[in-house]
Amino acid sequence: MSLMVWIEKQRNLIDFVLSSLLRRKGKNFALIAAYILIVFVLASVMFLTHALKREASIVLRGAPEIIVQKMTAGRHDLIPKTYARQIEKIAGVSSAKTRLWGYYYDPLFKANYTLIVPELFKYEEGGIAVGEGVTRAGVTAEGNIMPFFSSDGKLMNYRIREVLPADSELVSSDLVVMSEADFRGLFGIPEGLVTDLAVSVGNPQEVLTIANKIKQQYPDTRPVIRDEIIRTYDAIFDWRSGILLVIFSGALLAFIIFSWDKASGLSAEERREIGILKATGWETSDVILMKFWEGLAISLTSFLVGLLLAYIHVFFTSATLFEPVLKGWAVLYPSFRIVPFISAYQIAVLFFLTVVPYTTATIIPSWSAATVDPDLVMRT
Amino acid sequence: MIVLDKIRKVFNQGMPNELVAVHGAALDLGSARFIVLKGPSGSGKTTLLSIVGCMTRPTSGRIILDSREISGLPERFLTKIRRETFGFIFQQFNLIRGVTALENVMVPAYPRGEKYSLLRDRAMALLELFNISRKAASRAEWLSGGEAQRVVIARALINNPSIIIADEPTAHLDTGLSHEFMEIMGRLHQEGKMIIIASHDPIVYESGLADMLVGMRDGRIESVRDLA
Amino acid sequence: MILHPAIIALLAGSALVAFMLLYSSWYGIEVIRKWDLRSGSELQLSLEKKTYLISTMMAYAMGFQLISLFLFVYTADSLCSLFTGAMCAAGTLNVNDFGYPVFLLKLVNFLFGGLWLVLNYTDNRAYDYPMIRKKYFFLIALMPLVLAEVFLQARYFFGLEAEIITSCCGSLFSSSDRSAAPGIFALPVRLSTGIFYGWHIFVLGLGVFFYKTGKGAYFFGIASLLLFFISGWALIQFISLYIYELPTHHCPFCMLKQEYGHVGYLYYISALAGCVAGTGVGMLQRFRHIASLEAVIPGIQKRLTIVSVTCYLFFMLAATYAMVFSGFRL
Numbered sequence: 001m002s003l004m005v006w007i008e009k010q011r012n013l014i015d016f017v018l019s020s021l022l023r024r025k026g027k028n029f030a031l032i033a034a035y036i037l038i039v040f041v042l043a044s045v046m047f048l049t050h051a052l053k054r055e056a057s058i059v060l061r062g063a064p065e066i067i068v069q070k071m072t073a074g075r076h077d078l079i080p081k082t083y084a085r086q087i088e089k090i091a092g093v094s095s096a097k098t099r100l101w102g103y104y105y106d107p108l109f110k111a112n113y114t115l116i117v118p119e120l121f122k123y124e125e126g127g128i129a130v131g132e133g134v135t136r137a138g139v140t141a142e143g144n145i146m147p148f149f150s151s152d153g154k155l156m157n158y159r160i161r162e163v164l165p166a167d168s169e170l171v172s173s174d175l176v177v178m179s180e181a182d183f184r185g186l187f188g189i190p191e192g193l194v195t196d197l198a199v200s201v202g203n204p205q206e207v208l209t210i211a212n213k214i215k216q217q218y219p220d221t222r223p224v225i226r227d228e229i230i231r232t233y234d235a236i237f238d239w240r241s242g243i244l245l246v247i248f249s250g251a252l253l254a255f256i257i258f259s260w261d262k263a264s265g266l267s268a269e270e271r272r273e274i275g276i277l278k279a280t281g282w283e284t285s286d287v288i289l290m291k292f293w294e295g296l297a298i299s300l301t302s303f304l305v306g307l308l309l310a311y312i313h314v315f316f317t318s319a320t321l322f323e324p325v326l327k328g329w330a331v332l333y334p335s336f337r338i339v340p341f342i343s344a345y346q347i348a349v350l351f352f353l354t355v356v357p358y359t360t361a362t363i364i365p366s367w368s369a370a371t372v373d374p375d376l377v378m379r380t
Numbered sequence: 381m382i383v384l385d386k387i388r389k390v391f392n393q394g395m396p397n398e399l400v401a402v403h404g405a406a407l408d409l410g411s412a413r414f415i416v417l418k419g420p421s422g423s424g425k426t427t428l429l430s431i432v433g434c435m436t437r438p439t440s441g442r443i444i445l446d447s448r449e450i451s452g453l454p455e456r457f458l459t460k461i462r463r464e465t466f467g468f469i470f471q472q473f474n475l476i477r478g479v480t481a482l483e484n485v486m487v488p489a490y491p492r493g494e495k496y497s498l499l500r501d502r503a504m505a506l507l508e509l510f511n512i513s514r515k516a517a518s519r520a521e522w523l524s525g526g527e528a529q530r531v532v533i534a535r536a537l538i539n540n541p542s543i544i545i546a547d548e549p550t551a552h553l554d555t556g557l558s559h560e561f562m563e564i565m566g567r568l569h570q571e572g573k574m575i576i577i578a579s580h581d582p583i584v585y586e587s588g589l590a591d592m593l594v595g596m597r598d599g600r601i602e603s604v605r606d607l608a
Numbered sequence: 609m610i611l612h613p614a615i616i617a618l619l620a621g622s623a624l625v626a627f628m629l630l631y632s633s634w635y636g637i638e639v640i641r642k643w644d645l646r647s648g649s650e651l652q653l654s655l656e657k658k659t660y661l662i663s664t665m666m667a668y669a670m671g672f673q674l675i676s677l678f679l680f681v682y683t684a685d686s687l688c689s690l691f692t693g694a695m696c697a698a699g700t701l702n703v704n705d706f707g708y709p710v711f712l713l714k715l716v717n718f719l720f721g722g723l724w725l726v727l728n729y730t731d732n733r734a735y736d737y738p739m740i741r742k743k744y745f746f747l748i749a750l751m752p753l754v755l756a757e758v759f760l761q762a763r764y765f766f767g768l769e770a771e772i773i774t775s776c777c778g779s780l781f782s783s784s785d786r787s788a789a790p791g792i793f794a795l796p797v798r799l800s801t802g803i804f805y806g807w808h809i810f811v812l813g814l815g816v817f818f819y820k821t822g823k824g825a826y827f828f829g830i831a832s833l834l835l836f837f838i839s840g841w842a843l844i845q846f847i848s849l850y851i852y853e854l855p856t857h858h859c860p861f862c863m864l865k866q867e868y869g870h871v872g873y874l875y876y877i878s879a880l881a882g883c884v885a886g887t888g889v890g891m892l893q894r895f896r897h898i899a900s901l902e903a904v905i906p907g908i909q910k911r912l913t914i915v916s917v918t919c920y921l922f923f924m925l926a927a928t929y930a931m932v933f934s935g936f937r938l
Contacts, residue, residue: 007493013491015496234689239611272474276476280487281488283491284459286490349614360628374459439648440648
């Protein structure tokens with residue numbers, strides 16, 4: 001059979017399949033709706049976890065290789081600045097910087113802010129820069145005064161000098177940036193103590209060795225390696241989406257049984273139709289081929305629509321439906337938007353999880369439909 | 381040329397409801413070009429017809445079509461022969477509902493991979509031949525009995541077969557349409573097609589067109605009359 | 609065990625493929641025992657109907673197998689952040705003893721499955737199905753390989769423990785590290801480039817010769833099977849260097865990544881298709897003298913030759929393109 005003939009044959013069959021599907025809209029509607037729902041749910045889970053994983057890795061990309069925390073009685077404690085100077089002397093360490101940061105619960109707006117002190121703060125004392133999320137939560141704007149309660153209950157007023165632009169929202173959304181003096185004043189942290197140390201290492205291969213040295217020199221500290229955090233994040237997000245998948249596997253199974261049932265429950269009309277096709281000159285493999293195109297048409301439609309809906313759900317409505325399960329960030333984000341990101345890999349996994357089982361479930365039913373005896377139409 | 385040798389067809393073999401539809405039928409159609417199979421319903425006409433038309437394989441026995449034995453061929457090849465050699469007209473019209481008359485005529489040719497526009501033109505020409513091209517865009521279920529009848533004949537001819545097989549074609553037609561049908565068959569016969577009709581309708585077997593009349597009863601061939 | 613959506617998809621997909629093969633083998637045994645084309649008995653008619661099911665299942669199984677091969681590599685690649693020392697799929701596969709065997713089994717099963725489909729396609733063109741028993745024996749013989757793949761893949765994924773320290777492409781495919789590299793990777797690049805082009809041109813020549821004269825099918829079959837291995841080896845030994853534009857990076861997996869424009873897929877698919885089609889020509893030669901196939905086989909062989917030659921030619925041109933337009937010079 002020449003290639004042109006083959007192509008014409010497929011075109012004729014596809015033509016016929018599409019008109020048949022349109023003729024039986026009612027029958028296929030439920031199937032396609034269920035199919036779209038399944039793709040939508042799975043795709044939402046995957047898009048969301050991947051996007052969060054990516055957000056987390058963006059956050060961590062700028063993080064130092066090692067963070068050194070002081071531990072007291074198994075709890076995270078403030079660390080003396082002097083540690084930094086000693087750690088900087090360890091061979092291979094290119095710098096050890098002190099960091100001041102913390103969280104603040106705003107009772108007025110019932111929101112959590114992340115407070116940090118940058119190395120160089122461009123505004124004078126009493127001035128702060130805030131993330132977009134803060135302006136949303138607190139209905140404040142540039143130039144306004146923002147009230148804070150200090151650790152000893154005093155009211156402190158800071159003026160908002162700048163609203164930070166949203167690059168990756170998770171980073172700056174709930175941020176409040178202030179000067180060192182303001183920060184110490186607000187929380188009552190004495191001079192000489194900081195939250196933790198950020199250690200950067202010249203050669204990435206030495207990170208582990210240096211972490212061990214720090215631990216030896218200061219047994220009361222805990223060095224946290226950045227790659228370790230990334231790994232943990234990755235594992236947690238994969239694990240979460242895996243768990244959700246296991247939960248949804250029941251639904252997936254139900255869908256597969258449903259599609260098996262739909263495919264094998266041929267109506268008398270369809271049986272007659274296939275009988276006519278075979279009696280007038282179609283061969284079993286032609287009917288199987290027609291069924292293949294039919295399955296493909298159903299799968300592609302549902303898959304694309306499901307993907308599109310999931311995309312809108314995750315990236316435009318911020319995954320309203322599963323936010324509580326998957327995100328686990330602060331409750332600050334009323335209009336938290338995830339930066340759109342999908343890859344061919346996610347599509348391939350989704351394809352394997354939905355189209356492949358659906359297709360497999362319909363092989364045997366479409367074969368048995370295709371092997372209807374051609375003389376059936378003569379006998380009835 | 382078709383020769384049947386000791387054809388047997390059994391349904392539900394080895395089961396309590398075993399049914400022998402054809403008992404060792406032997407038949408040489410020789411040079412006959414218009415054959416009528418005659419017999420009461422349940423006499424095995426339809427089964428024999430579907431075996432001759434390569435639609436069913438006999439349980440045992442041999443069929444020779446144009447000096448080639450085809451009884452041992454698997455379905456894949458039988459279908460090919462069927463498509464190229466036979467055009468079928470059934471007792472029921474067996475048109476696909478919801479599909480236009482034109483497409484109903486085209487459907488049997490889809491697997492052959494003919495260019496769609498060419499196929500359309502051929503189907504249209506056939507509909508014109510039978511004077512129903514004006515109904516080409518009507519759905520099958522909207523056609524009257526006479527129109528459906530002619531669409532069915534056009535469909536049987538779409539793959540340009542050399543043999544037309546019709547099973548009780550007049551069972552659902554009134555007298556006028558039955559005569560019209562036989563007239564068309566006579567025309568096709570004259571154009572060189574071989575015609576095989578199974579029927580117990582006198583309009584068919586007394587039409588004077590047949591050159592061979594085969595009588596069947598209880599799955600056996602009872603009589604063969606050469607009328608040529 | 610790492611609970612990852614792709615792992616679940618792969619395990620489920622392999623189970624489906626194995627199920628389809630088991631089902632087919634089961635009826636394969638029945639076909640081998642009871643097939644009698646002369647008979648028109650209901651048993652024979654139902655066996656004939658079953659052959660359609662088996663053909664369909666095998667075609668789907670092969671399609672899934674191909675997707676799962678790439679999904680497997682891709683998954684290994686995306687998991688690499690969990691393992692110290694892994695930077696791409698090469699490292700993740702090395703985490704336990706089962707990764708590479710699974711990868712190789714997936715390749716081998718695809719090749720065998722492809723040959724089976726060629727055999728099936730050919731047999732279905734003959735009115736008496738002369739190879740029906742042979743092809744079902746072949747199918748049953750494939751069974752252990754597919755089951756092994758399912759089993760090892762499960763062992764591999766269940767044995768993945770985060771934080772295992774592994775070595776990655778840097779040391780696994782490096783020619784400087786003699787302990788890890790097999791001898792053939794240590795050949796001088798000039799020589800192996802010569803072998804690569806020489807053998808390619810040899811195979812293309814054999815293909816054209818066979819197409820014109822119908823002679824030398826076995827040679828062409830064996831030569832194109834060998835070419836598959838030579839291509840794989842060349843890909844690791846020097847083509848990779850031009851793709852990555854690095855003097856020491858020999859990884860066969862990184863090239864599948866987005867950073868390199870997914871160019872690896874071109875190489876993988878063209879080598880796999882070229883090998884199946886080319887080896888198929890040699891395989892069919894054995895059955896050329898069966899009466900009902902005499903008229904069928906030459907046509908199929910010619911078409912397979914075109915496919916094989918085109919694919920391998922494409923592989924060679926892609927490699928040449930990489931070498932000419934790479935910013936890297938050896």
